[in-house]
Amino acid sequence: MPIELPIRPLTAETFASFGDVIEADQATMRLINGGTTERFHRLSVAEAEGEGVIISLFRGQPRRFPYEITMMERHPFGSQSFSPLSGRPFLVAVSEDAGGRPGEPQVFLASGSQGINYRRNVWHHPLMVLDTVSDFLVVDRDRPETNLEEFVFDTPYVISEPRP
Ligand SMILES: NC(=O)N[C@@H](O)C(=O)O
Numbered sequence: 001m002p003i004e005l006p007i008r009p010l011t012a013e014t015f016a017s018f019g020d021v022i023e024a025d026q027a028t029m030r031l032i033n034g035g036t037t038e039r040f041h042r043l044s045v046a047e048a049e050g051e052g053v054i055i056s057l058f059r060g061q062p063r064r065f066p067y068e069i070t071m072m073e074r075h076p077f078g079s080q081s082f083s084p085l086s087g088r089p090f091l092v093a094v095s096e097d098a099g100g101r102p103g104e105p106q107v108f109l110a111s112g113s114q115g116i117n118y119r120r121n122v123w124h125h126p127l128m129v130l131d132t133v134s135d136f137l138v139v140d141r142d143r144p145e146t147n148l149e150e151f152v153f154d155t156p157y158v159i160s161e162p163r164p
């Protein structure tokens with residue numbers, strides 16, 4: 001029987017042990033370009049060992065609910081960020097590491113104005129888009145085929161509804 005997972009709102013505090021939330025944080029803001037632009041500086045840092053950092057666009061198909069989380073993945077040699085280009089909310093599922101395997105996933109609802117950057121080697125579920133096809137700007141390490149570890153759960157988890 002799948003284990004039900006609750007959804008929580010995404011905040012910098014609740015996400016801190018997994019990575020950073022990319023959003024307009026006034027504490028980081030500095031005015032540039034003659035005062036015409038607000039720069040929210042250094043919201044996160046891209047990490048990549050042995051390969052360059054690249055920028056890609058992911059066009060994700062929406063997940064159907066109830067949605068089973070049967071696996072998690074991680075990227076041992078680099079961080080991975082997702083920033084919504086379509087301005088649409090999406091789900092983020094992350095796990096603490098429990099002796100080389102993911103613990104119970106924690107699920108967050110990211111708003112359309114929030115992105116996330118998974119720190120290097122953090123267990124997460126692949127992109128979970130809601131409702132309609134959505135585009136995301138992704139910053140991560142080049143050659144993803146050499147930077148992927150996956151784990152399949154014995155017992156799946158389930159997200160019944162896409163909203164808290
Ligand atoms: N495979 C790929 O590039 N995407 C995943 O890493 C993901 O987290 O969506």
Ligand code: NI
Nearest residue numbers: 073075080126
């Ligand atoms: Ni990933």
